[in-house]
Amino acid sequence: MAPVSVELILMNPRYAVEPGVRMISAGSTSTASEESLKIARAWLDECSFNHMKCSVNTNVVMDSGFGVGGLAGEFTWKPRHLLDVSIKGPRGAPGVKLMDGMFLDPLSEYVTLSHVWGRQKGVRLHKGTLAALRQGVAASSLPKTFAEAAMVTLNLGFRYLWIDALCIMHDSEKDAVAEISMMDRIYSEAVLNIAATGATDDTVGLIAERNVMALQPCVVSVQGLGIEDGVYKCLRSTVWQDLIDSSPLVKRAWVLQERALAKRTLHFTRNELLWECQQTCCSEVFPKGLPATMKAGGVRDGDVFDKRVHHQRHGNWASLVKQYSRGRLTYSGDKLPALGGLARQYMHKNRLRSSDYVCGMWKGMLPQGLLWKVDGGIRPKKWRAPSWAWTSIEGEVGFSDLRQVGQDICLEMVEFLVTTKGEDPFGQVESARLKVRGFMARGLLRRTHDYWGAGRCVIDCTSGQLELETVCFDERLPKLSAMGKHGLAEQVEVYLLPIADWIDRVEGLLLCSNLKKGEFRRLGVFQVRRHHGSDWKQFMDLIKGDPRMANFEERFDHTAAHGQQLTSDYTYLINLV
Known part of the structure; x- marks a missing residue:
């Protein structure tokens, strides 16, 4: 007993x-x-x-x-x-x-x-x-x-x-x-x-x-x-x-x-x-x-609608989302409507506007709010939200640190293009696209486990090989385009999009290219820590588009072919869907 x-x-x-x-x-x-x-x-x-x-x-x-x-x-x-x-x-x-x-x-x-x-x-x-x-x-x-x-x-x-x-x-x-x-x-x-x-x-x-x-x-x-x-x-x-x-x-x-x-x-x-x-x-x-x-x-446990001090940046909303994401839905399409009442109250209590709300998140949470994590998530068969939004997946969601202090933000939010199915800004979404500007690197991601999941992964770049300390996929078996002989992807072309540069680490999104040029889907999140020594400098040079990196011209030609726009400061203008 x-x-x-x-x-x-x-x-x-x-x-x-x-x-x-x-x-x-x-x-x-x-x-x-x-x-x-x-x-x-x-x-x-x-x-x-x-x-x-x-x-x-x-x-x-x-x-x-x-x-x-x-x-x-x-x-x-x-x-x-x-x-x-x-x-x-x-x-x-x-x-x-x-x-x-x-x-x-x-x-x-x-x-x-x-x-x-x-x-x-x-x-x-x-x-x-x-x-x-x-x-x-x-x-x-x-x-x-x-x-x-x-x-x-x-x-x-x-x-x-x-x-x-x-x-x-x-x-x-x-x-x-x-x-x-x-x-x-x-x-x-x-x-x-x-x-x-x-x-x-x-x-x-x-x-x-x-x-x-x-x-x-x-x-x-x-x-x-x-x-x-x-x-x-x-x-x-x-x-x-x-x-x-x-x-x-x-x-x-x-x-x-x-x-x-x-x-x-x-x-x-x-x-x-x-x-x-x-x-x-x-x-x-x-x-x-x-x-x-x-x-x-x-x-x-406290008032989920009350405003918090600025450095916590919507920490109470993140806590609420964690509770909500544990719940079950009979109809997958209810993911946003079932949260709409809370979102509307939160908006009024915090003197926000409905235009500040995007697919279950508040613009004030971004870009750090894009670094949400889910363990063993499942994406529904029918589309209901963009891949960069936590509402696109089933599973308990947790957010990375939303504070502004102690980090440099590497990603700029350029434009939100969200269309709802009806007049309710907190209801179901018809389509959504996020245009961002930031540094980006391309490489081949190889599995170090028998399955695609959380753990260490190696990325092969044009200048060598880097080990990413942590890669957390949104799905246990994400839908990857490259397939191995056993039906699982042995390696896949991915893109690293850094978001937060901390004193001891960099955190960002792991992306794959979509069918349409210039569009990318989220696969998960990655983290690289500074204790990697020389790998750290190599990684930062790669991420920040150092023109001294090998095969830079080849890298530029490839990304241009995928519809990305490379700017004079070596950042890219891309669409996340």
Whole structure:
């Protein structure tokens, strides 16, 4: 049996309030018991009235076409569609009815739902179901998670519920794009976000039956163990990691922005309710707040929208991207839309413009932001972003140091040519091209492993042989043009494009030529350190286009044939796609 991590809490009168361990009654065998919902209401009241960070509307009011802007925007704006969960269906059974948000009471509040869709297609809003949903349907006809979310919404004292499956027209691309572009408002202006955190799909349900004894603290007497002797309560200290961070819901990419944008989220896990807002995290066992050693990190670990000091240059966005890139998507094309709400909020909070955003990055991050790395990435079959953008690949992404101090920048951003599929600048991309000016060297890259992957590689140049200390490919088996006898490339022509020249190293992109002249695709990143001695000077001379290097005329003729423009300072003007 694997060891269990526990938190020891001394039973002492001075801890009567904090950490505030609570014994759950034996009759509370469901996460929707009256006892559990009473705690949830108390959390909501405390957060709404006493939490400064959570009680104000954190979203910037924009002209949406619905409601009115200005100071009253928090109370007047509504999503286009909402579900009224207060109606009665046939024979008085609970029902739901699709409503037009524009015509609802401007002071009414609504709740949102975060959930895992699953593979089975249940009820969705489309032209064929629109009339029935507007007339009202029995809650029991909906997937179990939706029906139980409607019941909980009503029991918490609210009338309206927003569920993406039932409030977005799924057979209308125009409607879907419009609603997705409003995700930041939909979640940030909701009074509460309910999360089906413990459910693997919509058929499982929101509410869980539980063994109350498994939640109770174990009381032990401790003597002579190097800590203060006394009677302790033993509790698992990894509750948040086990029930939230490892849950099926959090592995879904869309959910990161849903949690980050919502003022407060009530998690229905597999055995207890947990609370998450911008000021605190609670559980049914710790209703006054989790101890510091048990608190969550990640999405609530500081404000991802706050500006940082200048030398960190979008370090908080890089951290957010790392979290987001771990998530899974049902549809590959959602990579940018599922991040759009966060990007829009980040833009407003940091006083940026939509034109500063390019394919999941901010221009202020560049060119250092091009040095992202991914371990064992997979590029989807269908194009969704340019190779130089991290959004082009599946896998956990990490960024190189984004600070400006301590490095010389070797690459100039000349022009961004990005076309989106619709009007939303944070949505899907139709095409993208980045024109840059910098030094560049050509060579043959040979494998030193049985596979193309991270590790040391040798590059043969016209003036000799250089060893690159680290080459990190975006894909484990990148699509290279030169093929060996075993089907894998034994060597391939590559181009080195340095970006950051540090005191001890140079970092840059590893490129290959595209089918079109003057265009290059990213294969990965490289790093060369100064401790290589004479190799270092040779490398720097090669990179910086020293005319004394051998076969320079041959090098110029070759690059010109590939459509690159060589300037008087031995830099090249190329297009990255």
